[in-house]
Amino acid sequence: MTLIxxxxxxxxxxxxxxxxxxxLETSEKDRALRAMxxxxxxxxxxxxxxxxxxxxxxxxxxxxxxxxxxxxLDPERIAAMAAGLRExxxxxxxxGRVLDDRTRPNGLRLxxxxxxLGVVVIIYESRPNVxxxxxxxxxxxxxxTILRGGKEALNSNxxxxxxxxxxxxxxxxxxxPVHAVxxxxxxxxxxxxxxxxxxxxxxxxxxRGGEGLIRAVTACSKVPVIKHYKGVCHxxxxxxxxxxxxVEILLDSKAQRPSACNAAETLLVDRPVAARFLPEAxxxxxxxxVELRCDASSLALLEPLASAGSVRLVASSDAxxxxxxxxxxxxxxxxxxLQAAVxxxxxxxxxxxxxxxxxxxPTARRFLADVDSAAVYWNASTRFTDGAEFGLGAEIGIxxxxxxxxxxxxxxELCSYKWNGTGTGQVRK
Amino acid sequence: MTLIxxxxxxxxxxxxxxxxxxxLETSEKDRALRAMxxxxxxxxxxxxxxxxxxxxxxxxxxxxxxxxxxxxLDPERIAAMAAGLRExxxxxxxxGRVLDDRTRPNGLRLxxxxxxLGVVVIIYESRPNVxxxxxxxxxxxxxxTILRGGKEALNSNxxxxxxxxxxxxxxxxxxxPVHAVxxxxxxxxxxxxxxxxxxxxxxxxxxRGGEGLIRAVTACSKVPVIKHYKGVCHxxxxxxxxxxxxVEILLDSKAQRPSACNAAETLLVDRPVAARFLPEAxxxxxxxxVELRCDASSLALLEPLASAGSVRLVASSDAxxxxxxxxxxxxxxxxxxLQAAVxxxxxxxxxxxxxxxxxxxPTARRFLADVDSAAVYWNASTRFTDGAEFGLGAEIGIxxxxxxxxxxxxxxELCSYKWNGTGTGQVRK
Numbered sequence: 001m002t003l004i005x006x007x008x009x010x011x012x013x014x015x016x017x018x019x020x021x022x023x024l025e026t027s028e029k030d031r032a033l034r035a036m037x038x039x040x041x042x043x044x045x046x047x048x049x050x051x052x053x054x055x056x057x058x059x060x061x062x063x064x065x066x067x068x069x070x071x072x073l074d075p076e077r078i079a080a081m082a083a084g085l086r087e088x089x090x091x092x093x094x095x096g097r098v099l100d101d102r103t104r105p106n107g108l109r110l111x112x113x114x115x116x117l118g119v120v121v122i123i124y125e126s127r128p129n130v131x132x133x134x135x136x137x138x139x140x141x142x143x144x145t146i147l148r149g150g151k152e153a154l155n156s157n158x159x160x161x162x163x164x165x166x167x168x169x170x171x172x173x174x175x176x177p178v179h180a181v182x183x184x185x186x187x188x189x190x191x192x193x194x195x196x197x198x199x200x201x202x203x204x205x206x207x208r209g210g211e212g213l214i215r216a217v218t219a220c221s222k223v224p225v226i227k228h229y230k231g232v233c234h235x236x237x238x239x240x241x242x243x244x245x246x247v248e249i250l251l252d253s254k255a256q257r258p259s260a261c262n263a264a265e266t267l268l269v270d271r272p273v274a275a276r277f278l279p280e281a282x283x284x285x286x287x288x289x290v291e292l293r294c295d296a297s298s299l300a301l302l303e304p305l306a307s308a309g310s311v312r313l314v315a316s317s318d319a320x321x322x323x324x325x326x327x328x329x330x331x332x333x334x335x336x337x338l339q340a341a342v343x344x345x346x347x348x349x350x351x352x353x354x355x356x357x358x359x360x361x362p363t364a365r366r367f368l369a370d371v372d373s374a375a376v377y378w379n380a381s382t383r384f385t386d387g388a389e390f391g392l393g394a395e396i397g398i399x400x401x402x403x404x405x406x407x408x409x410x411x412x413e414l415c416s417y418k419w420n421g422t423g424t425g426q427v428r429k
Numbered sequence: 430m431t432l433i434x435x436x437x438x439x440x441x442x443x444x445x446x447x448x449x450x451x452x453l454e455t456s457e458k459d460r461a462l463r464a465m466x467x468x469x470x471x472x473x474x475x476x477x478x479x480x481x482x483x484x485x486x487x488x489x490x491x492x493x494x495x496x497x498x499x500x501x502l503d504p505e506r507i508a509a510m511a512a513g514l515r516e517x518x519x520x521x522x523x524x525g526r527v528l529d530d531r532t533r534p535n536g537l538r539l540x541x542x543x544x545x546l547g548v549v550v551i552i553y554e555s556r557p558n559v560x561x562x563x564x565x566x567x568x569x570x571x572x573x574t575i576l577r578g579g580k581e582a583l584n585s586n587x588x589x590x591x592x593x594x595x596x597x598x599x600x601x602x603x604x605x606p607v608h609a610v611x612x613x614x615x616x617x618x619x620x621x622x623x624x625x626x627x628x629x630x631x632x633x634x635x636x637r638g639g640e641g642l643i644r645a646v647t648a649c650s651k652v653p654v655i656k657h658y659k660g661v662c663h664x665x666x667x668x669x670x671x672x673x674x675x676v677e678i679l680l681d682s683k684a685q686r687p688s689a690c691n692a693a694e695t696l697l698v699d700r701p702v703a704a705r706f707l708p709e710a711x712x713x714x715x716x717x718x719v720e721l722r723c724d725a726s727s728l729a730l731l732e733p734l735a736s737a738g739s740v741r742l743v744a745s746s747d748a749x750x751x752x753x754x755x756x757x758x759x760x761x762x763x764x765x766x767l768q769a770a771v772x773x774x775x776x777x778x779x780x781x782x783x784x785x786x787x788x789x790x791p792t793a794r795r796f797l798a799d800v801d802s803a804a805v806y807w808n809a810s811t812r813f814t815d816g817a818e819f820g821l822g823a824e825i826g827i828x829x830x831x832x833x834x835x836x837x838x839x840x841x842e843l844c845s846y847k848w849n850g851t852g853t854g855q856v857r858k
Binding site: 019022023102104108110115117118203204224226242245248249251252256257346355364368369370372373374375376377378379380381383384385389390391401402403404406407416417418419420421422423424425426427428429 | 448451452531533537539544546547632633653655671674677678680681682685686775784793797798799801802803804805806807808809810812813814818819820830831832833835836845846847848849850851852853854855856857858
């Protein structure tokens with residue numbers, strides 16, 4: 001069987017499974033999810049054995065210690081996967097919600113109903129827990145999943161999927177389609193473009209990982225992709241800001257977890273408050289070992305501090321403002337007012353999460369309205385852009401796209417809708 | 430300037446205009462739309478002169494009489510364009526609607542707000558009235574438009590756009606961005622892939638026209654495309670159907686306007702009622718000059734009628750069932766029950782509009798749930814899939830995609846959303 005034949009078979013099986021999944025009752029799906037959670041816990045030793053093989057592959061590929069750590073499954077992580085599945089079981093089912101209900105003058109009743117998307121392909125990197133996590137969210141929403149994890153995680157991913165399938169089968173019998181969750185069985189890189197050419201079977205692709213992975217997937221995909229390339233998020237400290245509040249928001253946005261996509265990469269400070277704000281902010285950031293990449297104005301203000309050795313200062317380049325550091329590094333730029341801040345964000349940003357700190361409501365309202373990003377905050381950390389923080393219950397990813405889903409994607413965003421029209425013989429003529 | 434530079438300039442101007450459009454008040458947009466309507470009417474003679482040049486081009490390209498007719502602008506059509514703009518002005522503005530409003534336990538208030546998509550590219554064929562129609566719907570929703578009509582309509586399209594821009598400018602002055610509506614100024618075919626590579630500026634492409642155009646656009650586009658390739662719609666007459674009602678629904682679905690995408694192409698009739706239903710249905714269809722492409726079972730039932738010369742019968746091929754005829758032709762197939770009908774629709778259909786005629790509610794409910802199409806009807810014509818019929822006020826197109834919009838797309842579907850978070854200094858740590 002050629003690669004494209006193999007991928008076509010996988011995708012066709014997924015589409016057939018999706019038709020059966022769409023018919024499951026919420027209670028059936030939840031029962032299956034709880035059975036999967038139990039089964040993953042029971043399979044602990046086998047999962048660790050499969051994972052040990054993957055770790056060996058990882059070491060032979062000379063993966064970094066950080067990557068090997070992400071790849072590793074221990075009893076605690078297996079328990080966390082199982083707990084995650086039980087949480088998904090406890091969430092409300094968005095499928096079947098009536099989104100609109102209108103009766104036309106001719107008596108035709110039109111109902112807009114949430115339905116599963118169908119077949120979702122998830123492409124991700126090392127962490128095998130994503131397998132259980134993504135598959136469970138897709139299953140809860142009646143979608144069939146095709147999973148493609150890192151090549152070094154294939155044994156773990158396959159065993160997780162098989163364990164989930166077998167548990168679903170024992171919980172629901174024939175009502176559970178065995179192709180509800182499938183792992184791409186090859187590590188061939190060409191499998192991805194092959195799979196993502198199958199627009200007749202695949203409804204959505206969600207890549208999760210670094211910008212390189214996401215760009216490669218987007219470039220080759222013929223099916224719709226929802227994604228964010230990167231999170232270049234901004235904190236703008238306006239001239240009317242409560243400066244102590246601004247320091248706390250900046251510190252949280254940058255340093256609470258710098259590796260997160262919603263962490264800030266750039267501080268924009270309004271010129272009238274720069275001299276008052278920057279020294280205190282820099283001292284606090286310096287204490288967290290944050291390096292500052294400064295424009296000329298901020299450098300001039302901060303150099304006295306740097307000479308005291310309290311914070312590392314570097315002159316920023318234009319390219320720095322486009323950068324997602326994922327690290328303890330922050331660009332600092334002095335700007336002349338709101339419009340300059342907004343223009344900077346539109347030019348250099350990634351339309352992910354941006355915040356203004358100000359006590360002036362009209363300024364805040366303009367920032368909230370004008371900044372064209374998935375999440376725009378006033379007097380709050382950028383770090384809140386997250387499914388759990390938003391109260392969405394779960395998160396399959398974050399989108400900086402403008403179609404279908406923007407910002408954190410929960411279960412509702414894994415649905416499409418259809419129109420059901422019920423009549424009594426209505427015709428147009 | 431190279432083609433890609435020219436398209437980049439167009440797209441960049443559109444993006445800048447979209448930022449200004451997003452700030453307009455509803456009353457400003459409506460005032461501009463009414464001024465545009467007046468200006469189009471006032472420009473009647475000039476529009477007809479520009480259109481005369483296009484008709485000459487069309488004749489030199491040996492366009493068919495039907496295509497020349499679609500290209501032509503007469504005073505009636507110009508008045509209809511103006512009336513269309515006034516109708517759009519009267520519709521509610523979906524921008525700014527609050528789609529969700531939640532306050533988290535930490536006091537952070539999150540509002541999900543409808544916002545314009547940004548820059549929308551519309552690619553269409555001959556009819557110049559689409560220029561005013563599409564541009565007005567996009568303008569009402571705060572989107573900048575880049576229009577690419579048929580090469581034979583360039584003079585008309587450019588003058589329509591220019592007239593709208595000038596009217597907008599006199600109504601709103603500097604508040605009206607002159608690049609709100611732009612027509613691609615070249616007929617070079619390579620302009621389309623160039624424009625649709627500019628993902629940093631263009632948010633959505635909507636091709637409108639024949640399947641060939643839509644496939645070509647989709648194949649080359651790097652920006653999201655919403656479309657329907659074709660409408661292969663089905664009427665399923667169940668064994669429990671009210672047969673006289675079924676005849677009326679079938680006739681309307683097929684013959685009320687066969688060129689529409691929501692017209693039926695295939696009749697599926699349940700075997701137990703085939704012998705009773707088909708002769709009457711065929712006679713009525715025959716009276717409308719509908720040719721029937723029949724499977725073996727239906728042919729056997731209908732041949733006695735055909736020998737009477739009342740209806741043209743042809744044996745169907747497998748390929749016929751995939752076909753959108755846009756004409757007085759209907760496939761006829763006898764199936765064994767609901768599941769066979771659903772399977773046929775999933776295999777051969779285009780997920781556009783399908784209807785079941787039955788008096789049995791459980792059967793109808795299963796059809797409504799199982800058929801994976803944008804619009805699924807029970808005891809109603811397929812012809813209702815239409816923005817006006819749905820009461821959406823206006824229609825920019827119909828989608829058979831599952832992301833963002835499915836079925837008729839009105840003004841709401843020309844919006845994205847953003848999350849606005851307002852706090853009092855909330856941080857995550």
